[in-house]
Amino acid sequence: MGMSVGVLDHFNIRTRNLTATVRFYEDILGLEKGARPNFAFPGAWMYSEGKAVVHLVDISATDEAQKPDSGVVHHVAFASHGFAGMRQRLQSKGMEFDSRQVPGGDLWQIFVNDPNGVMIELNYEAAKEGGSAAPAERRDDVGAR
DSSP, X not given: OOOOOOSOXXXXXXXXXXXXXXXXXXXXXXXXXXXOOOOSSOEEEEEETTEXXXXXXXXXXXXXXXXXXXXXXXXXXXXXXXXXXXXXXXXXXXXXXXXXXXXXXXXXXXXXXXTTSOEEXXXXXXXXXXXXOOOOBOSSOGGGO
């Protein structure tokens, strides 16, 4: 039997601003706050399509330092759908974001930062986006930033 690491299950953010972070994932990305085990520490789990993909831990009552950004993790990516709708949502909420087409045109991307400086990458398969307008193809890479 072969081995596989599998697919990304969730990512965890330790934050001093739980309310703003929950609000970002709900109001900006459209995730839903949902059930969370009764841990001995406060936090929230954010769901996408019925799966808890973002785990938040509230460190505001501790002496733990809040990291100024995502540390050595550069970004976290979601396989997404509804490119035009997400662009419109981000614009209507006044969020700064970067949209681009991966060279070759098969993948469209949106990059947006959460309140903790975590860069979120939303990937859209161009063939599944129908009549949506493609973002400009760019040769620069957000990974270079």
